[in-house]
Amino acid sequence: MEALLKQVKASFDAWPQWQQTDKLVMGVSGGLDSMVLLDLMIKLLALKENQGKEIIVAHFNHHLRSDADLDASLVESFCHHHQLTYFIGEWQEPSHKNTESLAREARYHFFANVLAASQSQVLVTAHHSNDLAETLMIRLIRGTSFKGLAGIRRYSQRILTTDQGQGVATDLVRPLLSISKAELLDYAEHFKLEYREDSTNSSRHHLRNRVRQDLLPWLEGENPQFLANLESMTQAAAEAYQENFETYMAQEDQLVLALGENGWILDRPTWRQLSASRRRTFLTIFIEERLIADLGSYNKRLLDQLDQLICDTASPNQGLNLPSEWYVQRNYDQIRIFNRSKELGPEESVDDSDFHPLTQLNKWIWVDECHRVGIFRKEQVSHKLLSEAQCVLPLNIDIKQPINYLLRHRQPGDQIRLQDASGRIFHKKLARVMIDQKLPKNIRNQIWLLVDRQNQIMACLPNIKAAHPTIVSQEFATYLFLYQTIEQISKV
Numbered sequence: 001m002e003a004l005l006k007q008v009k010a011s012f013d014a015w016p017q018w019q020q021t022d023k024l025v026m027g028v029s030g031g032l033d034s035m036v037l038l039d040l041m042i043k044l045l046a047l048k049e050n051q052g053k054e055i056i057v058a059h060f061n062h063h064l065r066s067d068a069d070l071d072a073s074l075v076e077s078f079c080h081h082h083q084l085t086y087f088i089g090e091w092q093e094p095s096h097k098n099t100e101s102l103a104r105e106a107r108y109h110f111f112a113n114v115l116a117a118s119q120s121q122v123l124v125t126a127h128h129s130n131d132l133a134e135t136l137m138i139r140l141i142r143g144t145s146f147k148g149l150a151g152i153r154r155y156s157q158r159i160l161t162t163d164q165g166q167g168v169a170t171d172l173v174r175p176l177l178s179i180s181k182a183e184l185l186d187y188a189e190h191f192k193l194e195y196r197e198d199s200t201n202s203s204r205h206h207l208r209n210r211v212r213q214d215l216l217p218w219l220e221g222e223n224p225q226f227l228a229n230l231e232s233m234t235q236a237a238a239e240a241y242q243e244n245f246e247t248y249m250a251q252e253d254q255l256v257l258a259l260g261e262n263g264w265i266l267d268r269p270t271w272r273q274l275s276a277s278r279r280r281t282f283l284t285i286f287i288e289e290r291l292i293a294d295l296g297s298y299n300k301r302l303l304d305q306l307d308q309l310i311c312d313t314a315s316p317n318q319g320l321n322l323p324s325e326w327y328v329q330r331n332y333d334q335i336r337i338f339n340r341s342k343e344l345g346p347e348e349s350v351d352d353s354d355f356h357p358l359t360q361l362n363k364w365i366w367v368d369e370c371h372r373v374g375i376f377r378k379e380q381v382s383h384k385l386l387s388e389a390q391c392v393l394p395l396n397i398d399i400k401q402p403i404n405y406l407l408r409h410r411q412p413g414d415q416i417r418l419q420d421a422s423g424r425i426f427h428k429k430l431a432r433v434m435i436d437q438k439l440p441k442n443i444r445n446q447i448w449l450l451v452d453r454q455n456q457i458m459a460c461l462p463n464i465k466a467a468h469p470t471i472v473s474q475e476f477a478t479y480l481f482l483y484q485t486i487e488q489i490s491k492v
Contacts, residue, residue: 004179004187008040009047011175015155023120024173025056027111030071033126035078035195036184037176041124042082057086058114060107063094064200071196078194087114100206112160112168121171123160127152128176128184129227130216136234137211143299146281147241147288151234152177180227241285248285256286257357257406257453263338264290265406267357268330271310280307291337295323309335331355356407358450361399361479367407367448371461373483375405381480389484393450393459394477404453405481407461409445416457430457450481459483 012018026041028034038057045053059075061068072088079086089110091103111123136151154177160168176184188195204210219226248255257265266286271279283306287298305320309330312318320328325341334355356367364374375395376385386392397403414430434444448461461483 002043002187004036004183005040005043007179008037008175009044011154011178012044012173015173017122017171021122022052023054023056023118024122024124025058025111025114025118025120026124027107027126028057028059028075029126029198030059030074030196031198032184032188032195033128033131033176033181035074035193036187037124037126038078039191039193040187042084055084056114056118056120057084058111059086059088060110061088061090062103062107063091064099064103065198067199074194074196085118087117089113100208108160109163112162112166112170115160115168115170116162116166121169122173123170124173124175126176127174128179128181129231130181130212132177132234133216133219133227133230134208134211136230137215138207141207141211145288145298146237146244146284149234150238150241151230153238178228178231244281245285245289248282251282252286253401253404253453254359255282256290257404258455263326263336265355265357266310266335266337267359268310268333268335270359279310283307283310291326294326294339297323306335333357358405358407359403361397361403365407371448371483371485373407373448373450373461373481375403375479375481378477378480381482385482386480389482391459391461391463391481391483393481395458395479395481396477397479405458406451407448408451410447410449414449414457416460430460448483 024041026034026038028038038055041055044050045055057075057079059072061072076086076088078084087110091106094103115121115123132152136149139148139151152174153172154174156172158170158172160170162168187193200206201209201212204213216226223229254270255267257267271282274282280303283303287295287303287306292298302322306328309318309320309328318330322328322337325339327338327340329336329338334357336355356365356373358365358373358375360375362374362376362380364372366372375397378394410430415427416430416433417425418428418433419425430449431444434447449457450459450461451457459481462485
């Protein structure tokens with residue numbers, strides 16, 4: 001078996017999902033890298049052990065070069081010759097600003113379309129070791145993160161989005177990452193493979209081309225093993241990131257409360273219990289895994305500012321502007337991160353500064369000068385205390401799991417669980433319920449909501465006149481949530 005085919009076969013054999021995979025979508029540009037990989041994939045799937053697997057070719061014409069149609073013609077001709085299913089897409093409105101980023105976005109929308117149409121969940125690309133080196137060098141030049149040091153991963157998972165906004169869960173496989181450009185060129189010459197040269201690759205206008213033409217040859221001249229060494233380093237970085245990510249995820253419920261589209265709340269006391277190095281590592285992971293999709297990018301300054309908001313005790317209330325209209329707001333022991341553009345409108349604006357995470361049991365928390373709340377073990381709540389409470393909500397809490405409830409005011413899109421006279425359970429927008437009951441706007445904005453970690457409304461405080469059924473019956477409750485106003489609190 002030819003050497004490169006052995007390496008590609010080894011890459012797929014090491015991928016846990018390979019045996020269950022029957023369809024693979026492969027991005028093919030018509031250039032050297034993808035045409036060599038396509039030829040190797042045909043040989044790989046011709047092996048007896050891989051019978052029944054199918055390659056689906058996806059070519060995207062960016063229309064950024066006058067000869068781009070020739071790339072599509074080559075791919076189409078190759079697929080006809082080898083009787084391969086193929087899709088060809090076109091960038092309808094090519095942009096000449098921020099071209100590389102927008103072209104990549106359009107290309108991956110097309111890949112998502114092909115994955116959805118072919119009912120495949122696997123995308124194969126022809127990134128090789130030179131691509132890995134170029135990408136990492138560019139990240140180092142521009143600045144990168146802990147996760148960025150992992151470079152391009154051989155196996156990864158992403159949610160790609162079609163042109164219609166449909167999410168497609170995708171496994172990305174890059175079987176050439178240990179193979180150099182020179183090896184691919186030798187293979188193409190040996191088997192007389194036809195491929196297209198991208199004329200823009202010779203331009204020195206793009207940083208990637210300058211890295212390719214100047215920096216990498218110099219580094220390989222200093223050490224011929226540079227590409228292999230770089231791959232080993234990125235693999236070690238990827239493993240280190242993954243280990244820290246798994247550690248973070250095991251504690252995220254205690255550190256972060258997700259509010260769905262309304263952002264997140266960071267619990268400052270819990271973050272401050274971490275060591276300085278672990279806190280900054282976890283903040284990096286939080287940004288990379290939760291915020292980056294909305295912010296687009298970030299730098300060390302943002303990490304420093306968030307860390308300071310967590311640790312600084314001088315001023316209880318502080319704010320921080322983020323890209324894309326996101327905002328960080330610190331109020332005493334909570335840091336809320338939210339998008340300021342998602343408001344109710346000029347007549348429906350609310351004061352979203354008051355948030356009270358309920359993460360401790362058997363303890364009263366004052367939400368303002370007149371109201372307090374707490375979650376208490378059922379057996380410890382006296383009849384007197386029950387009679388004084390304005391609201392009593394049964395809860396079934398497993399103390400082995402993090403306690404993660406939140407008291408907040410209403411937000412855009414809030415829905416409440418209701419029950420009609422026949423016992424039917426349904427959901428309705430909270431704003432509509434309040435309007436139907438003719439509650440004044442100032443009262444609507446003062447009502448407290450108890451929500452769980454899924455941001456589901458458990459109770460309204462004070463209760464509004466709606467048939468809002470309890471989720472846990474008294475019989476099965478282990479704890480009780482209590483809400484009191486100052487005139488009800490016993491002065492004993």
